[in-house]
Amino acid sequence: MRRFGNSAHATATSALANNGTCHRSSPFLLHGERTVIPDQLVVHSPTAMNNDIKLLFGTTLYDLKVAEMPATAALMVRDGLRLFSPAAALVGVPESFFQLFPVEAQVVMASLADASDLLRLLLNGGHSAKAGYLAKAFRQTGRGDFADEIVRAMKGAGYDVRESSPFEAGHIFGKARRPAAAIVGRIEMLWQSMRGKVIAVFPKAPGLPTDNEEYLRFVNEIYRTDAYHSLSIEGYSVTPALVERVRQGGWDPEHDAGDRRNRDALAARGYWQAFQVVKKRSRESNRW
Numbered sequence: 001m002r003r004f005g006n007s008a009h010a011t012a013t014s015a016l017a018n019n020g021t022c023h024r025s026s027p028f029l030l031h032g033e034r035t036v037i038p039d040q041l042v043v044h045s046p047t048a049m050n051n052d053i054k055l056l057f058g059t060t061l062y063d064l065k066v067a068e069m070p071a072t073a074a075l076m077v078r079d080g081l082r083l084f085s086p087a088a089a090l091v092g093v094p095e096s097f098f099q100l101f102p103v104e105a106q107v108v109m110a111s112l113a114d115a116s117d118l119l120r121l122l123l124n125g126g127h128s129a130k131a132g133y134l135a136k137a138f139r140q141t142g143r144g145d146f147a148d149e150i151v152r153a154m155k156g157a158g159y160d161v162r163e164s165s166p167f168e169a170g171h172i173f174g175k176a177r178r179p180a181a182a183i184v185g186r187i188e189m190l191w192q193s194m195r196g197k198v199i200a201v202f203p204k205a206p207g208l209p210t211d212n213e214e215y216l217r218f219v220n221e222i223y224r225t226d227a228y229h230s231l232s233i234e235g236y237s238v239t240p241a242l243v244e245r246v247r248q249g250g251w252d253p254e255h256d257a258g259d260r261r262n263r264d265a266l267a268a269r270g271y272w273q274a275f276q277v278v279k280k281r282s283r284e285s286n287r288w
Contacts, residue, residue, distance in 0.1 A: 030078070031086050031111070032104030033186040045069075074121065087117035091125070095133055098166035103189050105166075106141055106173060110185040115146045119153050128159040136163040142175030216279060223247065227271050236267045246272050 040060045048063035055061060069075075074088035084092055086108045098105045112118065122131045131154045139147035147163070154161045173192035209215035219226075224243050231238045246268040 030081075030083065031089060031108045031182060032101065033107060033182045034101075034104055073117075085117065086111055088121055090118065090134065091121045091127060091130055095130075095166045098133070098137065099168050099171075102167055102171040103173060103186065103193055105137070106189055107182050107185040109138060109141060109143070110189075111182045112146075115149045118146075119150060122150065122154060123157055126159065128154060128161055131159065132162045133164050133166040135161065136165045137167065139163070140165060140167065140172050212283070216283065219279070223275065227268065227275070231264075231267055231271060234267070236264045238264050238268055243268055 037057075037059065039058065040062055043061065043063045044066045045063060046066060046068055048065040050065050051063050053061040053063075070084070070088070074084055075082055076085045077083070083089070090105070090108060093105075118134070121127070122134075131150050135147040135150040138144070138150070151161050151163070171193075173189040224240055224247065227243045227247075228238060228240050231243070242265060246265065
């Protein structure tokens with residue numbers, strides 16, 4: 001990109017996805033927060049020479065000569081790369097992108113704070129068909145206000161807009177918070193997209209214990225390990241020895257100044273007391 005100065009940008013598709021099947025472009029963290037390095041990055045520039053530059057590990061950089069640069073308002077710089085903005089990228093990619101990369105498309109859609117940039121591009125380009133599937137996509141992902149605004153503005157300008165889903169069935173991955181940081185949206189949507197597969201390989205739940213006393217004996221046996229891991233996760237510096245000392249009553253804040261000052265020992269003591277209360281109430285109620 002430095003070779004062409006300000007007269008170069010990555011393709012609209014590369015601004016959203018980093019996968020070789022979609023114009024095979026963009027190896028960096030881009031709008032869809034996908035980090036897979038592609039086979040080829042395509043850079044558009046009026047001064048390009050249509051060269052294919054071989055790089056390491058079978059990757060290439062292709063500079064594609066174009067007649068002119070897009071409008072400055074449609075571009076942004078991210079991590080040293082000049083890209084289409086999220087709104088311009090959504091308008092620039094073909095509808096098939098939403099089937100090929102539903103997660104990336106929804107991540108970028110969720111990151112938009114308002115529809116103003118999107119509307120300007122749709123209206124200036126007269127993109128009535130794109131307006132139709134983008135409106136439907138926003139409606140399907142919980143952004144009905146965006147959908148209504150797009151349809152209202154396009155119809156007000158005299159365009160015939162018909163909503164149609166660009167996504168394949170089952171490829172709507174929850175309703176992202178709005179506007180959400182792209183990486184947050186990606187993690188949430190990846191989880192939603194994989195949740196069914198993860199659940200399918202989980203073992204069946206064992207159900208409630210039938211022998212309460214036997215179960216409580218088992219809980220007592222694993223207490224030291226359970227307390228150690230739980231307190232460590234919460235940020236306390238505990239050891240199995242400290243957990244066992246507190247369990248055996250070796251914690252003495254009245255006569256030991258170290259125990260009085262030791263917040264970790266206090267946390268271990270509190271965990272032990274809470275454990276006793278829960279165990280007592282479970283035994284009394286005989287319910288789980």
